[in-house]
Structures are given as C-alpha cells and as structure tokens.
Amino acid sequence: MQYTWNDIEQHIAACTQCPLCQTRHLPVMGRGSRQADIMLVAEAPGGQEDQQGVPFVGRSGEYLDRLLGDCGLSREEIYITNILKCHPPGNRDPKEAEKEACFPYLKYETFLLKPKIIVCLGRVAAQRLISPDFKITRQHGTWTYRKNCALTATYHPSAILRDPSKYGAAKEDFCEIVRKREELQ
Ligand code: URA
Numbered sequence: 001m002q003y004t005w006n007d008i009e010q011h012i013a014a015c016t017q018c019p020l021c022q023t024r025h026l027p028v029m030g031r032g033s034r035q036a037d038i039m040l041v042a043e044a045p046g047g048q049e050d051q052q053g054v055p056f057v058g059r060s061g062e063y064l065d066r067l068l069g070d071c072g073l074s075r076e077e078i079y080i081t082n083i084l085k086c087h088p089p090g091n092r093d094p095k096e097a098e099k100e101a102c103f104p105y106l107k108y109e110t111f112l113l114k115p116k117i118i119v120c121l122g123r124v125a126a127q128r129l130i131s132p133d134f135k136i137t138r139q140h141g142t143w144t145y146r147k148n149c150a151l152t153a154t155y156h157p158s159a160i161l162r163d164p165s166k167y168g169a170a171k172e173d174f175c176e177i178v179r180k181r182e183e184l185q
Contacts, residue, residue, distance in 0.1 A: 005034060008108045012085050018101040020086035026053035030081025030109050037181050038073075039115035040064075040080045041106065042156060043124035044094050050087035055080045060157035064121075067157070067167075071174040079113055081106065083128055099128060116184045118149055119177055122156025141173040143180070150180060 003011075012027050021027075028045035031054055048058035056064050068074060084094045084102050110118070120126040126134040130144050130151050136159075144151045154173035155166045 003108050003112075005112055008105060008112070012105055015085065015105075018086075018098045020084070020088060020098060023089050024086040025050045027085045028053055028055050028082060028087070029085060030079055031055055032075055032079035033077055034079065034113060036077060036079040036113060037116040037184070038078045038119060038177065039110065039113055039117070040078060040119045040121055041125045041129060042080070042082045042121040044082050044084035045087045046091060046158075047087065055082060056157070060161055063157035063160050063167075067160075067170055067174050070171050071178050073174065073178060079109075079115065081109055083125055094124060103128075115149060117177060117180060118151045120151065120153035122153075122159060126153035140169065141176060150184065152177065152180075 009029055012029050015021055015027060028049050030039075042055070045055060046058050046060065049055055055061075064080075065075065068078070083099055083106060085105055086098075086102075088094055088098070118129065120129050120134075123134065123136045126136055126139075130153060134153065136153060136155060140154045141152065152173065155170045157170075160166045160170055
C-alpha cells in the first residue's frame with residue numbers, strides 16, 4: 001500500500017511509537033513545498049516548534065530564513081523536516097531508539113517528495129543520513145550521491161546562533177546548494 005501525504009500527517013499526529021509522545025505538546029510534521037527539489041533535514045523540534053507544531057519557528061528559524069534569503073531561496077520553495085517529529089525535553093540529543101522509531105516517517109516524506117538534494121542541518125542529521133562518523137566542521141559542504149539524490153550537510157542554525165562566525169561558511173554552503181540545483185536541472 002502506498003501512503004499519501006495525508007496518511008503520513010495523520011500517522012504522525014497520532015503517533016505513540018516512542019515515549020516522546022507523552023511529553024510533546026504537538027508533533028511537528030515537515031513543512032514547505034511538496035514539489036520541492038531541496039529537502040532540509042534537521043534534528044528535532046525545539047520548544048517553540050513543539051508549541052506551534054511547525055518546524056523552525058523559533059530563533060534558529062530566523063537564522064535559517066536569513067541564510068535562505070541570502071542565497072535567493074525561500075521556505076515556500078523548499079521542504080523542511082526533522083529526524084524526530086517530537087520535541088525531546090530540554091532540547092537533549094535524540095536517543096537512538098527515538099531516531100529508529102521516527103525514521104519511517106522521514107522515509108515516507110522522502111519517498112513522496114523525491115528531492116534532488118537533501119541538506120542535513122547539523123551533526124545529528126548528517127550522521128543519520130550521510131555517515132555515522134560525519135564531522136560537520138570538516139565535512140560540511142561536501143557531497144555524497146545516492147540513487148537520484150545528492151546529499152550534503154551544513155551547520156545547524158542554532159550552532160550559528162551560538163557562534164555567529166559560522167554564518168559565512170553556512171552561507172557559502174547554501175549558495176553552492178543553489179548552484180547544484182541548477183546543475184541537476
Ligand atoms: N531545531 C531543529 O532541529 N528543528 C526545528 O524544527 C527547530 C529547531
């Protein structure tokens with residue numbers, strides 16, 4: 001059976017596959033264009049995302065919008081999601097069991113979207129999707145090719161919030177992502 005976007009949305013809304021369902025306020029499904037060539041994958045919703053049920057609405061979202069805008073991109077033309085759909089209390093790193101329980105949702109999102117480019121925002125997403133030993137400081141901006149998809153990683157916007165000197169490198173990575181999209185047309 002093939003799931004639709006609606007099915008996935010409903011499954012996520014009612015999900016009880018891991019204990020985060022007991023502490024979350026709202027699950028956070030991916031958002032953006034369902035025709036997008038570019039899918040951004042971050043780690044897990046933060047506190048404000050948990051309250052609103054929308055990815056990147058907090059302060060790191062402001063940085064993300066600035067980065068996108070500086071490279072001529074907007075949220076409306078990309079798709080943004082997370083490895084975990086529920087907020088881990090205290091913003092702790094996702095646990096292995098939580099990532100495993102939630103992974104099928106990301107797989108369905110990827111299957112339905114069929115992005116040409118997947119951008120991992122930060123270490124947690126890069127280590128889950130590109131390579132378990134991915135080092136974001138050394139390997140951000142590098143490309144890995146799988147089937148019909150090019151994968152890359154850059155700094156998580158909240159890492160830029162903590163250390164604004166990373167902004168320039170993340171901007172270069174995003175501008176390269178825009179060039180890659182043209183190359184893959
Ligand atoms: N940080 C994330 O990793 N994801 C969000 O949706 C918001 C903040």
